Amino acid sequence: MPSKLIPNRARPSLKLRPSFPEFLIRKGRHEMISRRSFHMLAAGWGATALSRPASASTFPDRTISIVVPFPAGSGTDSVARLVQPLMSSAIGGSIIIDNRAGATGTLAPQFVSRAPGDGYAILMATSTSNIISPALGVNNSYHPIDDFAPVGLIGVFPFLLAVGSTFPATNVRELIDYAKKSPTPLQYAVGNGTGLLAGAAFKEYAGIDTTAIPYRGTPPALTDLMAGRVQYMFVDATTALSHIRAGTIRALGVTTAKPSELLPGVPPVAAAGLPKFDIAAWCGLSVPKATPTDVISKLEGALQAALGTQGLRQRMADIGFEHMPLNASGFATYVATDSVKMRNLIADARVTQL
Numbered sequence: 001m002p003s004k005l006i007p008n009r010a011r012p013s014l015k016l017r018p019s020f021p022e023f024l025i026r027k028g029r030h031e032m033i034s035r036r037s038f039h040m041l042a043a044g045w046g047a048t049a050l051s052r053p054a055s056a057s058t059f060p061d062r063t064i065s066i067v068v069p070f071p072a073g074s075g076t077d078s079v080a081r082l083v084q085p086l087m088s089s090a091i092g093g094s095i096i097i098d099n100r101a102g103a104t105g106t107l108a109p110q111f112v113s114r115a116p117g118d119g120y121a122i123l124m125a126t127s128t129s130n131i132i133s134p135a136l137g138v139n140n141s142y143h144p145i146d147d148f149a150p151v152g153l154i155g156v157f158p159f160l161l162a163v164g165s166t167f168p169a170t171n172v173r174e175l176i177d178y179a180k181k182s183p184t185p186l187q188y189a190v191g192n193g194t195g196l197l198a199g200a201a202f203k204e205y206a207g208i209d210t211t212a213i214p215y216r217g218t219p220p221a222l223t224d225l226m227a228g229r230v231q232y233m234f235v236d237a238t239t240a241l242s243h244i245r246a247g248t249i250r251a252l253g254v255t256t257a258k259p260s261e262l263l264p265g266v267p268p269v270a271a272a273g274l275p276k277f278d279i280a281a282w283c284g285l286s287v288p289k290a291t292p293t294d295v296i297s298k299l300e301g302a303l304q305a306a307l308g309t310q311g312l313r314q315r316m317a318d319i320g321f322e323h324m325p326l327n328a329s330g331f332a333t334y335v336a337t338d339s340v341k342m343r344n345l346i347a348d349a350r351v352t353q354l
Contacts, residue, residue, distance in 0.1 A: 059119055059295050060093035066122045066285070069108035069129040071101040075157055075238035076283055078319050080124050083154060086306035091298060104193060105129035106139035113142035117290025119299060123148065125286045128193050130335065131342045136353060145335070149291055152303045153284035153326035153334055155316060158237045158262060159198055159255040161269055164228050165248055172253045172272035175232060179208040186210045189225055189233035191218030194281045197342075198234035198255050200349035205274040225249060236281065237262050238320035255279040262317055279345065282324075282338065284331050300328050 066084060070076045080097055088095040100108040105128040115121035123129075130144035161172060169175035179186045190196045190212050203210050213230055215221035218239050224230050226248045234255060241262070243249045253269035254260045257278040270277045285303055287296060306312070307325040316323045326334055 057294075059298060060091060062120065063094040063096055064088075064091075064120050064122060065096055065098040066124055067098045067100055067108045067112050068124040069101060069105040069126060070099070072097075072099050074101075075236055075319070075321065076124060076126055078238070079154060079283060079316065079321050082312065082315055082319075083303070083306050086309050086312065087302045090305035091302035104133045104138045106133050106142075109144060109148070110139060110141050112286075112288060113147040115288055117288040117292070119287060119291050119295035121288065122151065122299065123286045124283055125335075126283045127281045127338060127342065130286075131339050132193050132197065132346070135343050135346055136351070145339070147289055148286040149289050149296055150328045150331040150335070151285035151287060151296060151299045152307075152328055153282060153324060153331040154303075154307065155282070155324040156256075156322045157281040157283070157320065158260040158322060159194055159234050159279060159281060160237060160240060160251045160260075160263065160266065161198075161202070161232060161253045161255065162225065162235050162240055162244075162249045162251050163232045164225050165250060166228065167231060167250070169252065170250075172267075172269050172274075175252060176206045176208060176272065179206070179210060186231040187213050187229075189221035189230040190214045191221035191233065191235065194236070194279065195221075195234040197345060197349060197351060198279050200351050201277060201279070201345055202234070202269065202274070204349050205277055206272075222249070236320065241320045260322065262320060262322060276345075276348070278341065280338075282334070284326070284335075286331075296328065 066080050068074075068077050068080050077097065077099060084095050084097055100111055105126060109123055109125065109129050112121050112123040125148070133139060134142075134144045161175075163169060163175065169178050186208070188199045188210055190199055195218070196212065196214075199210070199212055213224075215224070218235060221230070221233055222235065222239065222243060225233050226243070232252075237260065240249065240251070244251055244263075251263055251266045253272065254263055254266055255269055255277065257268055257270055259266065259268060268277075285299070287299065304325060304327060307323065313323040
């Protein structure tokens, strides 16, 4: 994964698309949007369906596709496949998974943004495809908010700060102290975009000198972590849980501001004196902006029914995913809030490229 972390002395302006109103970076300082502008952003996405004409009451009369921005076997794909049959049953029609991986998760939203607004192409939207990659200019062919209408949030993938089983630090504070005393920079593995942002933000907020080592995915990064070739990494719980249970790696902290129900007893990284550290990877469903109101309502109802299925929360927890359903309007507000937060994090961490 190519990445470029800018040295501490440099604070370049990020080339954000003008259509993103979340913030401007000027002379290395954040100029936040006004409260009124923020609410307009959230309300604008949530209300995109309100001005559309209703479609025929026969929806769905053919197969619906959930377009996933990552390959089969990925965490996002695993969640989609848990939801797919339940949602299909709830809506009374066939739903399939269509994996369109590539370009750091941006090929799928590009495809859905250009699809007819009829409800038959649904995007499995993620924080990578709809916030991080567009913010860093990976693919400017679609607008991650203006081109879509929300259906609902499914939940979040907690990330955690992990070390090998023999590494001397037993908590986040000890890791920071160890890094500050080390005669050479510690090395941390990077397996994906969220891990890159988390690692860069940790380096900045903790005030430590470390070196990012990029890998072609999380599995090889974890292999080197367990072998002691790198000292730590930020990894999603979906991938890490089995290794934690096996004792081959240890979790020092979770990246969210609050503890994760999936990792009881593991404190937030923020609790180690890093109050601004708060990162979670989320996923939910959205559709092309032109999709009619009644179609969105049917999809929203089917998704909420699926997410309310008995036992689903535990099945999601088993794969390291936190069940956190929100309806369309709640999802719109959540994305607007996270967009501001993640873009500020990108600026703080001085990341300019995935």
